[in-house]
Amino acid sequence: MSTPQTGNGQSMPTLPRARGPLSAALIADLRGETTLVDRTPPEPAPLGSGDEELALWLLYELHHHGFDDAVDGGTEHEWRPDLLALRGDLERRLEQRWRERVAAADLPELPVGAEPADLARAFFALCEADTGAESVARFLQREADEEQLAEVLRQRSIYHVKEQDAAMWTLPRLPDTTKAHLVTIAADEYGNGRPDDLHAQLWARGMRACGLDAAYAAHVDGALPAVLEQNNLMSLLGLHRRLVPAALGHLAAFEVTSAVPSRRVVRGMERLGAPEPMVAYYREHMVADAVHEQLAVRDLVGSYVAEVPGSEPEIAFGAAVCLLAEAATATAVLEHVRRDDETAAGEDVA
Amino acid sequence: MSEPTQVTLCEDGPMLVRGEVVVEDEDGQRHVSSRPVTAVCRCGASSLKPWCDGSHKARAAGGPRARRLGSV
Numbered sequence: 025m026s027t028p029q030t031g032n033g034q035s036m037p038t039l040p041r042a043r044g045p046l047s048a049a050l051i052a053d054l055r056g057e058t059t060l061v062d063r064t065p066p067e068p069a070p071l072g073s074g075d076e077e078l079a080l081w082l083l084y085e086l087h088h089h090g091f092d093d094a095v096d097g098g099t100e101h102e103w104r105p106d107l108l109a110l111r112g113d114l115e116r117r118l119e120q121r122w123r124e125r126v127a128a129a130d131l132p133e134l135p136v137g138a139e140p141a142d143l144a145r146a147f148f149a150l151c152e153a154d155t156g157a158e159s160v161a162r163f164l165q166r167e168a169d170e171e172q173l174a175e176v177l178r179q180r181s182i183y184h185v186k187e188q189d190a191a192m193w194t195l196p197r198l199p200d201t202t203k204a205h206l207v208t209i210a211a212d213e214y215g216n217g218r219p220d221d222l223h224a225q226l227w228a229r230g231m232r233a234c235g236l237d238a239a240y241a242a243h244v245d246g247a248l249p250a251v252l253e254q255n256n257l258m259s260l261l262g263l264h265r266r267l268v269p270a271a272l273g274h275l276a277a278f279e280v281t282s283a284v285p286s287r288r289v290v291r292g293m294e295r296l297g298a299p300e301p302m303v304a305y306y307r308e309h310m311v312a313d314a315v316h317e318q319l320a321v322r323d324l325v326g327s328y329v330a331e332v333p334g335s336e337p338e339i340a341f342g343a344a345v346c347l348l349a350e351a352a353t354a355t356a357v358l359e360h361v362r363r364d365d366e367t368a369a370g371e372d373v374a
Numbered sequence: 375m376s377e378p379t380q381v382t383l384c385e386d387g388p389m390l391v392r393g394e395v396v397v398e399d400e401d402g403q404r405h406v407s408s409r410p411v412t413a414v415c416r417c418g419a420s421s422l423k424p425w426c427d428g429s430h431k432a433r434a435a436g437g438p439r440a441r442r443l444g445s446v
Protein backbone atom coordinates (compact mmCIF):
# COMPACT_ATOMS: atom_id res chain seq x y z
CA MET A 25 0.00 0.00 0.00
CA SER A 26 1.38 3.42 -0.86
CA THR A 27 1.73 5.94 1.92
CA PRO A 28 -1.35 8.11 2.14
CA GLN A 29 -0.67 11.76 1.49
CA THR A 30 -2.11 14.83 3.09
CA GLY A 31 -3.67 17.82 1.43
CA ASN A 32 -0.26 19.35 0.90
CA GLY A 33 0.95 16.43 -1.16
CA GLN A 34 3.41 15.64 1.59
CA SER A 35 3.80 12.66 3.82
CA MET A 36 1.43 12.28 6.75
CA PRO A 37 1.99 14.16 9.98
CA THR A 38 3.47 12.42 12.98
CA LEU A 39 2.10 12.57 16.49
CA PRO A 40 3.09 15.71 18.42
CA ARG A 41 4.66 15.73 21.86
CA ALA A 42 2.35 15.45 24.86
CA ARG A 43 1.52 18.43 27.05
CA GLY A 44 0.11 16.70 30.11
CA PRO A 45 -1.37 13.44 31.41
CA LEU A 46 -4.37 13.29 29.08
CA SER A 47 -2.56 14.02 25.83
CA ALA A 48 0.27 11.69 26.92
CA ALA A 49 -2.15 8.81 27.54
CA LEU A 50 -3.91 9.47 24.25
CA ILE A 51 -0.71 9.63 22.22
CA ALA A 52 0.56 6.40 23.82
CA ASP A 53 -2.76 4.77 22.96
CA LEU A 54 -2.72 5.96 19.35
CA ARG A 55 0.81 4.61 18.99
CA GLY A 56 -0.35 1.26 20.34
CA GLU A 57 1.95 1.39 23.37
CA THR A 58 -0.83 1.32 25.96
CA THR A 59 -4.59 1.40 25.62
CA LEU A 60 -7.34 3.62 26.92
CA VAL A 61 -9.99 0.98 26.19
CA ASP A 62 -11.77 0.07 29.45
CA ARG A 63 -9.77 2.69 31.31
CA THR A 64 -10.88 6.08 32.57
CA PRO A 65 -8.69 8.59 30.78
CA PRO A 66 -6.57 10.68 33.15
CA GLU A 67 -7.80 14.14 34.14
CA PRO A 68 -6.20 16.74 31.89
CA ALA A 69 -3.79 19.34 33.21
CA PRO A 70 -5.49 22.72 33.74
CA LEU A 71 -6.73 24.61 30.69
CA GLY A 72 -4.09 26.80 29.15
CA SER A 73 -1.46 24.08 29.58
CA GLY A 74 -2.52 22.83 26.19
CA ASP A 75 -3.14 19.29 27.49
CA GLU A 76 -6.90 19.22 27.01
CA GLU A 77 -6.70 21.43 23.90
CA LEU A 78 -4.15 19.09 22.27
CA ALA A 79 -6.10 15.95 23.22
CA LEU A 80 -9.21 17.23 21.48
CA TRP A 81 -7.19 18.44 18.50
CA LEU A 82 -5.69 14.91 18.19
CA LEU A 83 -9.14 13.31 18.30
CA TYR A 84 -10.41 15.64 15.58
CA GLU A 85 -7.33 15.04 13.48
CA LEU A 86 -8.22 11.33 13.36
CA HIS A 87 -11.07 12.46 11.08
CA HIS A 88 -8.70 14.42 8.85
CA HIS A 89 -5.36 12.83 7.91
CA GLY A 90 -4.51 10.80 11.00
CA PHE A 91 -0.88 10.22 11.96
CA ASP A 92 1.86 8.26 10.30
CA ASP A 93 3.12 6.83 13.58
CA ALA A 94 -0.31 5.88 14.94
CA VAL A 95 -1.44 2.26 14.58
CA ASP A 96 -2.61 1.90 10.95
CA GLY A 97 -2.16 5.64 10.58
CA GLY A 98 -5.05 6.04 13.02
CA THR A 99 -7.70 4.59 10.68
CA GLU A 100 -8.86 2.04 13.26
CA HIS A 101 -8.97 4.68 15.98
CA GLU A 102 -11.27 7.00 14.06
CA TRP A 103 -14.55 5.38 15.10
CA ARG A 104 -13.54 3.73 18.39
CA PRO A 105 -16.44 4.15 20.83
CA ASP A 106 -14.18 4.95 23.79
CA LEU A 107 -12.35 7.67 21.88
CA LEU A 108 -15.63 9.10 20.61
CA ALA A 109 -16.87 9.15 24.21
CA LEU A 110 -13.72 10.98 25.29
CA ARG A 111 -14.18 13.39 22.40
CA GLY A 112 -17.78 13.92 23.48
CA ASP A 113 -16.70 14.77 27.03
CA LEU A 114 -14.09 17.24 25.86
CA GLU A 115 -16.55 18.75 23.38
CA ARG A 116 -19.18 19.27 26.06
CA ARG A 117 -16.65 21.09 28.20
CA LEU A 118 -15.49 23.14 25.23
CA GLU A 119 -18.99 24.12 24.21
CA GLN A 120 -20.03 25.02 27.75
CA ARG A 121 -16.92 27.17 28.16
CA TRP A 122 -17.72 29.10 25.00
CA ARG A 123 -21.45 29.37 25.69
CA GLU A 124 -20.44 31.10 28.93
CA ARG A 125 -17.81 33.24 27.28
CA VAL A 126 -20.20 34.39 24.55
CA ALA A 127 -22.94 35.17 27.09
CA ALA A 128 -20.47 37.20 29.18
CA ALA A 129 -19.17 39.13 26.16
CA ASP A 130 -22.57 40.65 25.50
CA LEU A 131 -22.01 41.25 21.78
CA PRO A 132 -24.73 42.78 19.57
CA GLU A 133 -27.54 40.33 18.76
CA LEU A 134 -29.06 39.40 15.42
CA PRO A 135 -32.71 40.35 14.99
CA VAL A 136 -35.07 37.39 14.67
CA GLY A 137 -37.41 37.37 11.68
CA ALA A 138 -35.92 40.50 10.11
CA GLU A 139 -35.91 41.38 6.41
CA PRO A 140 -32.84 39.94 4.63
CA ALA A 141 -31.22 43.37 4.18
CA ASP A 142 -31.67 44.15 7.87
CA LEU A 143 -30.24 40.81 8.90
CA ALA A 144 -27.20 41.38 6.67
CA ARG A 145 -26.69 44.86 8.10
CA ALA A 146 -26.94 43.49 11.65
CA PHE A 147 -24.49 40.71 10.84
CA PHE A 148 -21.89 43.13 9.49
CA ALA A 149 -22.43 45.32 12.57
CA LEU A 150 -21.93 42.33 14.87
CA CYS A 151 -18.60 41.64 13.18
CA GLU A 152 -17.49 45.23 13.87
CA ALA A 153 -18.00 44.71 17.60
CA ASP A 154 -14.99 45.62 19.69
CA THR A 155 -13.66 42.51 21.41
CA GLY A 156 -10.98 44.52 23.18
CA ALA A 157 -8.16 42.51 21.60
CA GLU A 158 -5.29 43.99 19.65
CA SER A 159 -5.22 42.99 15.98
CA VAL A 160 -2.44 40.70 14.78
CA ALA A 161 -2.78 42.20 11.30
CA ARG A 162 -2.10 45.72 12.63
CA PHE A 163 0.88 44.40 14.54
CA LEU A 164 2.26 42.84 11.35
CA GLN A 165 1.53 45.99 9.38
CA ARG A 166 3.32 48.35 11.75
CA GLU A 167 5.85 46.78 14.03
CA ALA A 168 6.58 43.09 13.57
CA ASP A 169 10.11 42.06 12.66
CA GLU A 170 10.88 39.14 10.38
CA GLU A 171 11.08 36.51 13.11
CA GLN A 172 7.84 37.71 14.67
CA LEU A 173 6.17 37.48 11.27
CA ALA A 174 7.52 33.93 10.87
CA GLU A 175 6.15 32.92 14.25
CA VAL A 176 2.73 34.37 13.47
CA LEU A 177 2.74 32.35 10.23
CA ARG A 178 3.64 29.17 12.13
CA GLN A 179 0.73 29.75 14.51
CA ARG A 180 -1.64 30.56 11.65
CA SER A 181 -0.56 27.45 9.75
CA ILE A 182 -2.50 25.22 12.16
CA TYR A 183 -5.61 26.49 10.42
CA HIS A 184 -4.43 27.32 6.91
CA VAL A 185 -3.16 23.82 6.08
CA LYS A 186 -6.79 22.74 6.31
CA GLU A 187 -8.40 25.96 5.25
CA GLN A 188 -12.20 25.67 4.88
CA ASP A 189 -12.21 21.94 5.71
CA ALA A 190 -14.10 22.13 9.02
CA ALA A 191 -16.92 24.17 7.51
CA MET A 192 -17.41 21.49 4.85
CA TRP A 193 -18.53 18.98 7.49
CA THR A 194 -21.82 20.90 7.44
CA LEU A 195 -22.50 20.42 3.73
CA PRO A 196 -24.65 17.25 3.79
CA ARG A 197 -26.75 18.71 6.64
CA LEU A 198 -27.72 21.93 4.90
CA PRO A 199 -30.92 22.84 3.06
CA ASP A 200 -30.36 22.64 -0.70
CA THR A 201 -30.21 26.41 -1.31
CA THR A 202 -27.67 26.88 1.47
CA LYS A 203 -25.68 23.93 0.12
CA ALA A 204 -25.42 25.65 -3.25
CA HIS A 205 -24.18 28.85 -1.63
CA LEU A 206 -21.62 27.07 0.52
CA VAL A 207 -20.25 25.34 -2.56
CA THR A 208 -19.93 28.67 -4.39
CA ILE A 209 -17.65 29.95 -1.62
CA ALA A 210 -15.88 26.63 -1.26
CA ALA A 211 -15.15 26.45 -4.99
CA ASP A 212 -12.94 29.51 -4.58
CA GLU A 213 -11.30 28.16 -1.41
CA TYR A 214 -10.54 24.89 -3.20
CA GLY A 215 -9.12 26.46 -6.34
CA ASN A 216 -12.08 26.47 -8.76
CA GLY A 217 -11.02 23.17 -10.24
CA ARG A 218 -7.32 24.08 -10.30
CA PRO A 219 -5.57 22.13 -7.53
CA ASP A 220 -2.62 24.55 -7.56
CA ASP A 221 -4.97 27.38 -6.59
CA LEU A 222 -6.35 25.67 -3.47
CA HIS A 223 -5.95 28.20 -0.68
CA ALA A 224 -4.16 25.59 1.43
CA GLN A 225 -1.74 25.18 -1.49
CA LEU A 226 -1.23 28.92 -1.89
CA TRP A 227 -0.45 28.90 1.82
CA ALA A 228 2.02 26.02 1.51
CA ARG A 229 3.83 27.80 -1.34
CA GLY A 230 4.04 30.93 0.79
CA MET A 231 5.44 29.00 3.75
CA ARG A 232 8.06 27.29 1.59
CA ALA A 233 9.09 30.64 0.09
CA CYS A 234 9.58 31.94 3.66
CA GLY A 235 11.79 28.95 4.46
CA LEU A 236 9.17 27.58 6.85
CA ASP A 237 8.00 23.98 7.03
CA ALA A 238 4.90 23.71 4.85
CA ALA A 239 3.99 20.13 5.77
CA TYR A 240 0.56 19.41 7.20
CA ALA A 241 0.50 20.00 10.96
CA ALA A 242 4.23 20.73 10.95
CA HIS A 243 3.93 23.41 13.64
CA VAL A 244 1.60 21.74 16.13
CA ASP A 245 4.29 21.27 18.77
CA GLY A 246 4.73 25.02 18.96
CA ALA A 247 1.05 25.89 18.64
CA LEU A 248 -0.29 27.96 21.50
CA PRO A 249 -3.20 26.44 23.45
CA ALA A 250 -5.44 29.30 22.24
CA VAL A 251 -4.60 28.40 18.64
CA LEU A 252 -5.50 24.74 19.19
CA GLU A 253 -8.71 25.80 20.92
CA GLN A 254 -9.63 28.08 18.01
CA ASN A 255 -9.07 25.15 15.66
CA ASN A 256 -11.08 22.79 17.85
CA LEU A 257 -14.00 25.18 17.89
CA MET A 258 -14.27 25.05 14.11
CA SER A 259 -14.31 21.24 14.20
CA LEU A 260 -16.87 21.24 17.02
CA LEU A 261 -19.26 23.48 15.12
CA GLY A 262 -18.73 21.68 11.82
CA LEU A 263 -19.17 18.14 13.09
CA HIS A 264 -22.48 18.45 14.95
CA ARG A 265 -25.75 18.77 13.08
CA ARG A 266 -27.20 20.54 16.09
CA LEU A 267 -24.57 23.24 15.65
CA VAL A 268 -24.97 23.77 11.90
CA PRO A 269 -26.34 27.34 12.20
CA ALA A 270 -23.45 28.21 14.53
CA ALA A 271 -20.98 26.78 12.00
CA LEU A 272 -22.50 28.98 9.29
CA GLY A 273 -22.36 32.04 11.57
CA HIS A 274 -18.73 31.22 12.29
CA LEU A 275 -17.86 30.87 8.62
CA ALA A 276 -19.58 34.14 7.73
CA ALA A 277 -17.89 36.05 10.56
CA PHE A 278 -14.56 34.54 9.52
CA GLU A 279 -15.02 35.84 5.97
CA VAL A 280 -16.27 39.25 7.12
CA THR A 281 -13.17 39.76 9.27
CA SER A 282 -10.63 38.71 6.65
CA ALA A 283 -10.31 41.09 3.68
CA VAL A 284 -9.38 44.24 5.59
CA PRO A 285 -6.88 42.51 7.93
CA SER A 286 -5.39 40.77 4.88
CA ARG A 287 -4.66 44.21 3.42
CA ARG A 288 -2.81 45.14 6.62
CA VAL A 289 -0.82 41.90 6.49
CA VAL A 290 0.13 42.64 2.86
CA ARG A 291 1.37 46.10 3.89
CA GLY A 292 3.40 44.59 6.71
CA MET A 293 4.91 41.97 4.46
CA GLU A 294 5.79 44.56 1.85
CA ARG A 295 7.45 46.62 4.61
CA LEU A 296 9.50 43.58 5.63
CA GLY A 297 10.19 42.43 2.08
CA ALA A 298 8.51 39.05 2.64
CA PRO A 299 8.70 36.57 -0.27
CA GLU A 300 6.12 37.19 -2.99
CA PRO A 301 4.25 33.84 -2.72
CA MET A 302 3.39 34.61 0.92
CA VAL A 303 2.29 38.14 0.05
CA ALA A 304 0.26 36.65 -2.81
CA TYR A 305 -1.67 34.46 -0.37
CA TYR A 306 -2.85 37.49 1.57
CA ARG A 307 -3.39 39.61 -1.55
CA GLU A 308 -5.64 36.87 -2.90
CA HIS A 309 -7.60 37.02 0.37
CA MET A 310 -8.12 40.77 0.07
CA VAL A 311 -10.09 40.13 -3.10
CA ALA A 312 -11.50 36.65 -2.46
CA ASP A 313 -12.83 37.43 1.00
CA ALA A 314 -14.35 40.72 -0.14
CA VAL A 315 -16.49 38.42 -2.32
CA HIS A 316 -16.88 35.66 0.26
CA GLU A 317 -18.10 38.00 2.98
CA GLN A 318 -20.98 39.20 0.80
CA LEU A 319 -21.86 35.65 -0.30
CA ALA A 320 -21.56 34.28 3.23
CA VAL A 321 -23.72 36.93 4.87
CA ARG A 322 -26.33 37.49 2.18
CA ASP A 323 -26.62 34.11 0.46
CA LEU A 324 -25.33 31.50 2.90
CA VAL A 325 -26.69 32.88 6.17
CA GLY A 326 -29.60 34.60 4.42
CA SER A 327 -30.80 31.41 2.74
CA TYR A 328 -30.41 29.36 5.93
CA VAL A 329 -32.51 31.80 7.94
CA ALA A 330 -35.15 31.73 5.22
CA GLU A 331 -35.21 27.91 5.38
CA VAL A 332 -34.85 27.60 9.16
CA PRO A 333 -36.67 30.53 10.76
CA GLY A 334 -35.55 31.29 14.29
CA SER A 335 -31.98 30.14 13.71
CA GLU A 336 -30.61 33.68 14.13
CA PRO A 337 -29.49 33.33 17.77
CA GLU A 338 -27.44 30.23 16.99
CA ILE A 339 -25.96 31.93 13.93
CA ALA A 340 -25.03 34.85 16.19
CA PHE A 341 -23.49 32.39 18.67
CA GLY A 342 -21.24 30.95 15.96
CA ALA A 343 -20.23 34.42 14.81
CA ALA A 344 -19.44 35.40 18.40
CA VAL A 345 -17.32 32.27 18.84
CA CYS A 346 -15.36 33.27 15.75
CA LEU A 347 -14.79 36.84 16.94
CA LEU A 348 -13.94 35.92 20.53
CA ALA A 349 -11.70 32.97 19.60
CA GLU A 350 -9.77 35.23 17.23
CA ALA A 351 -9.51 37.81 20.01
CA ALA A 352 -8.17 35.18 22.41
CA THR A 353 -5.74 33.88 19.80
CA ALA A 354 -4.57 37.37 18.90
CA THR A 355 -3.90 38.22 22.54
CA ALA A 356 -2.00 34.97 23.09
CA VAL A 357 0.00 35.18 19.86
CA LEU A 358 1.02 38.80 20.39
CA GLU A 359 2.04 38.14 23.97
CA HIS A 360 4.05 35.15 22.78
CA VAL A 361 5.93 36.85 19.93
CA ARG A 362 6.71 39.93 22.04
CA ARG A 363 8.00 37.81 24.91
CA ASP A 364 10.16 35.72 22.59
CA ASP A 365 11.49 38.95 21.18
CA GLU A 366 12.57 40.11 24.64
CA THR A 367 14.18 36.77 25.35
CA ALA A 368 16.06 36.88 22.05
CA ALA A 369 17.19 40.44 22.74
CA GLY A 370 18.41 39.37 26.19
CA GLU A 371 20.38 36.51 24.69
CA ASP A 372 21.94 38.87 22.18
CA VAL A 373 23.26 41.02 24.99
CA ALA A 374 24.52 38.01 26.92
CA MET B 375 -28.62 31.66 -25.72
CA SER B 376 -26.61 31.99 -22.55
CA GLU B 377 -28.29 33.16 -19.36
CA PRO B 378 -28.27 36.91 -18.73
CA THR B 379 -25.50 38.07 -16.44
CA GLN B 380 -26.66 38.41 -12.87
CA VAL B 381 -25.48 41.45 -10.94
CA THR B 382 -26.22 42.12 -7.27
CA LEU B 383 -25.78 45.51 -5.62
CA CYS B 384 -24.73 45.22 -1.97
CA GLU B 385 -25.80 47.98 0.38
CA ASP B 386 -22.81 50.20 1.25
CA GLY B 387 -20.63 47.69 -0.57
CA PRO B 388 -19.61 46.23 -3.90
CA MET B 389 -21.47 45.03 -6.96
CA LEU B 390 -21.39 41.24 -7.26
CA VAL B 391 -21.11 39.85 -10.77
CA ARG B 392 -21.63 36.15 -11.46
CA GLY B 393 -19.46 34.58 -14.12
CA GLU B 394 -16.32 35.80 -15.84
CA VAL B 395 -16.16 39.55 -16.15
CA VAL B 396 -14.00 42.18 -17.84
CA VAL B 397 -14.01 45.68 -16.37
CA GLU B 398 -12.62 48.52 -18.44
CA ASP B 399 -11.45 51.35 -16.19
CA GLU B 400 -11.36 55.12 -16.83
CA ASP B 401 -7.96 54.79 -18.52
CA GLY B 402 -9.21 52.13 -20.89
CA GLN B 403 -7.32 49.40 -19.05
CA ARG B 404 -9.08 46.05 -19.05
CA HIS B 405 -9.23 43.94 -15.88
CA VAL B 406 -10.32 40.31 -16.14
CA SER B 407 -11.77 38.25 -13.30
CA SER B 408 -12.48 34.57 -13.79
CA ARG B 409 -13.80 33.83 -10.28
CA PRO B 410 -17.28 32.33 -10.05
CA VAL B 411 -18.40 35.58 -8.38
CA THR B 412 -16.56 38.88 -8.49
CA ALA B 413 -17.02 41.92 -6.23
CA VAL B 414 -16.56 45.15 -8.17
CA CYS B 415 -15.80 48.21 -6.04
CA ARG B 416 -18.51 50.86 -6.06
CA CYS B 417 -17.19 53.09 -3.30
CA GLY B 418 -13.91 54.12 -4.92
CA ALA B 419 -11.87 53.36 -1.81
CA SER B 420 -10.43 49.96 -2.76
CA SER B 421 -6.68 49.60 -3.01
CA LEU B 422 -7.13 46.93 -5.67
CA LYS B 423 -9.57 48.63 -8.01
CA PRO B 424 -11.64 47.74 -9.86
CA TRP B 425 -12.15 44.93 -7.33
CA CYS B 426 -13.60 45.43 -3.84
CA ASP B 427 -11.14 44.83 -1.00
CA GLY B 428 -13.48 45.55 1.90
CA SER B 429 -12.33 49.18 2.20
CA HIS B 430 -15.92 50.38 1.85
CA LYS B 431 -16.43 49.51 5.53
CA ALA B 432 -14.16 52.26 6.79
CA ARG B 433 -15.96 54.59 4.40
CA ALA B 434 -19.43 53.58 5.51
CA ALA B 435 -18.36 54.10 9.10
CA GLY B 436 -17.11 57.57 8.15
CA GLY B 437 -20.48 59.33 8.30
CA PRO B 438 -23.65 60.14 6.44
CA ARG B 439 -21.94 61.47 3.30
CA ALA B 440 -19.80 58.38 2.99
CA ARG B 441 -22.88 56.26 3.48
CA ARG B 442 -24.75 58.01 0.67
CA LEU B 443 -21.86 57.65 -1.73
CA GLY B 444 -21.55 53.99 -0.89
CA SER B 445 -25.08 53.05 -1.87
CA VAL B 446 -27.05 53.56 -5.04
Ligand code: FES
Nearest residue numbers: 415416417426430
Ligand atom coordinates in the same frame (compact mmCIF):
# COMPACT_ATOMS: atom_id res chain seq x y z
S1 FES C 1 -17.04 48.63 -2.58
FE1 FES C 1 -15.74 47.47 -1.34
S2 FES C 1 -13.91 48.60 -1.39
FE2 FES C 1 -15.22 49.79 -2.62
Ligand SMILES: [Fe+2]
Nearest residue numbers: 187213223309
Ligand atom coordinates in the same frame (compact mmCIF):
# COMPACT_ATOMS: atom_id res chain seq x y z
FE1 LIG D 1 -9.25 31.25 1.79
Ligand SMILES: [Fe+2]
Nearest residue numbers: 279312313316
Ligand atom coordinates in the same frame (compact mmCIF):
# COMPACT_ATOMS: atom_id res chain seq x y z
FE1 LIG E 1 -12.65 33.08 2.14
